[in-house]
Amino acid sequence: MNLLDLDFDELALTLDLSPSYRVKQLYSGLQAGLKIQEISALPLALRQELGEKYTVGVEIIEKLVSVDGSMKLLYRLDDGNIIEGVFMPHDYGSTLCVSTQVGCRMGCAFCASGIGGLVRNLTSGEMLGQVLSVNRLKGGPLERNITNLVLMGSGEPLDNYDNVVKFLRLVSSEDGINISRRNISLSTCGLTDRIRQLADDGLGVTLSISLHATTDEIRRQLMPIANKYSISEVVDAAKYYFNKTGRRIIYEYSMIKGKNIDYFDVKRLKEITKGYPSHINLIMLNPVKEKHLEGCTKSEAERFLGRLHAEKISATIRKSFGSDIMGACGQLRRSYLDSKKE
Numbered sequence: 001m002n003l004l005d006l007d008f009d010e011l012a013l014t015l016d017l018s019p020s021y022r023v024k025q026l027y028s029g030l031q032a033g034l035k036i037q038e039i040s041a042l043p044l045a046l047r048q049e050l051g052e053k054y055t056v057g058v059e060i061i062e063k064l065v066s067v068d069g070s071m072k073l074l075y076r077l078d079d080g081n082i083i084e085g086v087f088m089p090h091d092y093g094s095t096l097c098v099s100t101q102v103g104c105r106m107g108c109a110f111c112a113s114g115i116g117g118l119v120r121n122l123t124s125g126e127m128l129g130q131v132l133s134v135n136r137l138k139g140g141p142l143e144r145n146i147t148n149l150v151l152m153g154s155g156e157p158l159d160n161y162d163n164v165v166k167f168l169r170l171v172s173s174e175d176g177i178n179i180s181r182r183n184i185s186l187s188t189c190g191l192t193d194r195i196r197q198l199a200d201d202g203l204g205v206t207l208s209i210s211l212h213a214t215t216d217e218i219r220r221q222l223m224p225i226a227n228k229y230s231i232s233e234v235v236d237a238a239k240y241y242f243n244k245t246g247r248r249i250i251y252e253y254s255m256i257k258g259k260n261i262d263y264f265d266v267k268r269l270k271e272i273t274k275g276y277p278s279h280i281n282l283i284m285l286n287p288v289k290e291k292h293l294e295g296c297t298k299s300e301a302e303r304f305l306g307r308l309h310a311e312k313i314s315a316t317i318r319k320s321f322g323s324d325i326m327g328a329c330g331q332l333r334r335s336y337l338d339s340k341k342e
């Protein structure tokens with residue numbers, strides 16, 4: 001059992017330690033990213049006893065540091081599964097990209113995480129463990145604790161709803177590492193019922209929606225989920241989210257040659273973003289070996305951005321990190337799995 005799956009009260013109830021301040025010592029040790037055996041405030045015998053029964057779920061097994069200061073991480077889970085993450089430093093703090101599932105069942109045409117389908121959901125503690133194990137690198141490659149999170153690693157967060165919501169509560173809890181929910185972005189391919197549920201549950205995170213197309217026909221070619229929900233249904237859910245939370249909607253838009261960067265796309269984006277605050281994050285396509293889609297050039301991207309601005313649509317091109325260390329989504333895990341096959 002992974003102790004990070006438990007909040008403070010659950011930990012106290014489950015372990016029933018005496019004296020009771022031991023729970024506090026254990027909890028703060030865990031929140032500092034320590035393994036059970038390393039929590040020196042606890043007596044050795046207790047550490048051994050707990051260590052035999054419990055784990056902390058996640059261990060960093062590889063880290064690649066880029067010239068730009070970003071880091072790509074491979075984590076091993078208790079059952080041997082491998083997931084990956086990206087750490088990105090900024091002037092105002094730093095962001096960790098968190099995975100929510102091993103693999104993914106959404107099958108988007110450009111994404112490496114879905115190759116091989118969904119293996120399993122991550123637990124809330126396995127998501128928290130990613131953040132704590134990277135914070136632990138502080139003093140090494142990390143200057144200070146992570147301030148921002150994006151749920152943009154492998155997996156579809158809203159396809160693992162309950163665990164993701166528990167993780168959001170754990171990671172933003174005042175007696176934990178207390179990352180502000182305003183600094184957390186949840187990215188979804190657009191599961192509309194769940195977007196409404198997230199709004200109703202009042203989590204207050206920023207919602208990013210992977211749009212990637214302006215017509216249902218093109219979106220269906222890129223994202224199987226578009227067979228279930230039309231763009232207008234996704235936009236309705238986005239407006240619902242804004243109305244409930246007051247948070248502007250971020251649309252993610254990976255630019256793909258011949259698919260989505262036409263003049264008419266600009267016109268349709270104008271319609272899609274009309275009447276509520278939103279922002280478009282343009283993404284340079286990361287080429288994935290197994291996929292056969294082509295990105296656009298820098299100058300095509302800039303022309304598209306200029307046309308959006310001319311229509312007064314809020315948009316930026318997302319800064320790309322770690323191109324020297326396999327920046328593309330799911331690339332590092334795939335190359336790790338391939339190397340194990342040989």
Ligand code: SAH
Nearest residue numbers: 111152155156187188189210252285286329
């Ligand atoms: N399942 C979530 C999180 C996915 S990863 C979602 O669909 O939003 C975060 C973003 O990266 C998504 O917008 C996703 O569509 C995009 N993405 C995935 N693979 C990509 C690639 N090879 N190039 C560019 N963007 C990619």
